[in-house]
Amino acid sequence: MKILVTGAAGYIGGTFAFEALKKGYKVFGLDNFSNSTDFVPSILSRKFKKNWVFTELDLVHHKAETIEFFNQAKPDVVIHFAGLKAVGESEIQPIWYWENNLISSINLLKCMKATGVKKLVFSSSATVYGDAKQQPITETQPTKSLSSYGSTKIAIEQLIYDACKSKNMNAVCLRYFNPVGAHEENIIFESPLGEPNNLMPRIVRVGLGIDKKIKIFGHDYSTSDKTAERDYIHISDLVDGHFAGVQYLAKMSGCHSVNLGTGKPTSVLELINAFQQHNNIEIPFEFCNRRLGDVETCYANPTLAESLLGWRAKYGLDLMCKSAWGAVKKNGL
Numbered sequence: 001m002k003i004l005v006t007g008a009a010g011y012i013g014g015t016f017a018f019e020a021l022k023k024g025y026k027v028f029g030l031d032n033f034s035n036s037t038d039f040v041p042s043i044l045s046r047k048f049k050k051n052w053v054f055t056e057l058d059l060v061h062h063k064a065e066t067i068e069f070f071n072q073a074k075p076d077v078v079i080h081f082a083g084l085k086a087v088g089e090s091e092i093q094p095i096w097y098w099e100n101n102l103i104s105s106i107n108l109l110k111c112m113k114a115t116g117v118k119k120l121v122f123s124s125s126a127t128v129y130g131d132a133k134q135q136p137i138t139e140t141q142p143t144k145s146l147s148s149y150g151s152t153k154i155a156i157e158q159l160i161y162d163a164c165k166s167k168n169m170n171a172v173c174l175r176y177f178n179p180v181g182a183h184e185e186n187i188i189f190e191s192p193l194g195e196p197n198n199l200m201p202r203i204v205r206v207g208l209g210i211d212k213k214i215k216i217f218g219h220d221y222s223t224s225d226k227t228a229e230r231d232y233i234h235i236s237d238l239v240d241g242h243f244a245g246v247q248y249l250a251k252m253s254g255c256h257s258v259n260l261g262t263g264k265p266t267s268v269l270e271l272i273n274a275f276q277q278h279n280n281i282e283i284p285f286e287f288c289n290r291r292l293g294d295v296e297t298c299y300a301n302p303t304l305a306e307s308l309l310g311w312r313a314k315y316g317l318d319l320m321c322k323s324a325w326g327a328v329k330k331n332g333l
């Protein structure tokens, strides 16, 4: 099978590409390096000379070149990871987010149509549920945007859904909860350009001594330890969910949105404690005010993923914490 991966130099796209190559697939990756470097593509070039083809392309601006790449690749399926993903940044630069995320997706769909590629897996997010009242969250709950980033994910899902109505395309939109940790070989890990906002990379920075303390945003939630709860999912489980999505595409039609989460809520304090325990390292913290736009609890009901895709998360907080730390210790930030 031939797979085309957009955003292939990034955290999740790079990890997926690595695993796909290990499984023996031919992988065509593209990225514009707006939030990555050629670190991952060059590792993959060294390890998988024959089956890895990478090109630097911007899905917004390089339409002709993208069609050319598709014609060269003739992929059976596209996995669309490319996108801007920082919620705070999206509030400051909404038009940039809309242009990058939406136009790149429109161009990708046009390109798929022009070259006869009919199967798509899209990286969506639990952010599409906004501040869902019912927990755990099922896919039938309404979508609601709390940020420009969230608006782009809802809009792209709708775009893909409409494109699939023409019967020329089938798609799975995977709604990720909170991906953390590193791939088993500790080579590819979350290393965003600039300062990270997410909890795990922030904890890692404290472990490395870059920051003195982690700020815990909110100690007044109605959870067991008063800190906010999320559904952290190991990157390898998340990546496996994409292979399950690809298999599902072979037998379904239309467009389906599916949660990828563990179904287990973990509080901020629990994650920090797990990190300390499993890595034998102290992570000083302080309680601060809630972060604007944060929700109290957000975790998946993963039963649709199990029934449709035959997928279920396997890994726990121990591996999430050990691998996040192990990769950074091995490679640096």
Ligand code: NAD
Pocket (backbone or CB within 6 Å): 006, 007, 008, 009, 010, 011, 012, 013, 030, 031, 032, 033, 034, 035, 036, 057, 058, 059, 060, 080, 081, 082, 083, 084, 085, 100, 104, 123, 124, 125, 126, 176, 177, 178, 179
């Ligand atoms: P990432 O930033 O590490 O990877 C995204 C990649 O896309 C980057 O390498 C970036 O350079 C590239 N890119 C962005 N715009 C592009 C364009 N116009 N043309 C070509 N390449 C472009 O992010 P990630 O964590 O790997 O996330 C991958 C996808 O998963 C994103 O769509 C993100 O919104 C979604 N997602 C991520 C999380 C998370 O917590 N990491 C959660 C939910 C959803």
Ligand code: UD1
Pocket (backbone or CB within 6 Å): 085, 086, 087, 088, 125, 126, 127, 178, 197, 198, 199, 200, 202, 214, 215, 216, 217, 218, 228, 229, 230, 268, 291, 293, 294, 295
């Ligand atoms: C955020 C985004 C979400 C996006 C996801 C992946 C918001 C509101 N949501 O999810 O849309 O899909 O990232 O990019 O931004 N925390 C601290 N201290 C920190 C960092 C985080 O206490 O230094 C807390 C947060 O308040 C939250 C939890 O840790 O309660 C998880 O935060 P984070 O990793 O940023 O993920 P989300 O907010 O769930």
